[in-house]
Amino acid sequence: MSELASRHASPDRTAKLLSEQEVNDLTSEVSGWSLENGRLTRDVRLRDFRHALALVNEIGELAESENHHPDLTIHRWNRVRIELYTHSVEGLSMNDFILAAKITQVLAATSGGQTA
Numbered sequence: 381m382s383e384l385a386s387r388h389a390s391p392d393r394t395a396k397l398l399s400e401q402e403v404n405d406l407t408s409e410v411s412g413w414s415l416e417n418g419r420l421t422r423d424v425r426l427r428d429f430r431h432a433l434a435l436v437n438e439i440g441e442l443a444e445s446e447n448h449h450p451d452l453t454i455h456r457w458n459r460v461r462i463e464l465y466t467h468s469v470e471g472l473s474m475n476d477f478i479l480a481a482k483i484t485q486v487l488a489a490t491s492g493g494q495t496a
Contacts, residue, residue, distance in 0.1 A: 384409055384481035387474075389448040395466050395473035403472050410480040412487075420464040420476050424487060429457045431490070436460055438486055446482065448475045 384406075389395075398406070407415055413422045426432045432454045439462065443449045451463040462483060464476035 382409065382481050382484075384478050385485050387478045389446040389475040389478050391447065392466060392468040392475070395469050395475050397466075397469040397471045398473060406474075406477045410477055410484060412484060413480050416463075418465065418471060420472060420480055422462045422480070422483070424460045424462070426458050426460065426490075429454070432458050432460050435486070435490055438490070439483055442482055442486060443479065446475075446479055448479050450479065450483075 403415065407413060407420070410420070413420050415421070424435065426435060436452050436454060439450065439452060439460075448466075451461075451465070453461040453463075455461065464480055465471070466473040466475055
């Protein structure tokens with residue numbers, strides 16, 4: 381388990397905006413994730429719609445437990461787009477990278493999931 385994945389998200393009201401350098405350093409710790417328009421993103425291709433829906437639901441449960449919620453989109457019947465952003469700081473916080481690391485673990489355990 382990565383160090384980030386072992387942590388828990390802090391309440392959004394206590395989240396702090398990360399500097400550009402911190403964001404760049406942390407991005408290298410979450411394999412498969414990219415920075416796009418100030419958001420941490422990942423696209424995943426799955427076997428079929430049922431697996432895409434199951435992944436969205438599993439990420440949703442994880443997000444609820446961490447009280448930090450990504451934007452999730454199912455598109456092209458078997459693809460899921462995940463976008464992380466902390467609205468309260470209008471940018472990226474440590475919470476985004478913690479959740480990305482936890483989602484990465486979910487993806488590793490999900491059959492049929494691969495970065496698109």
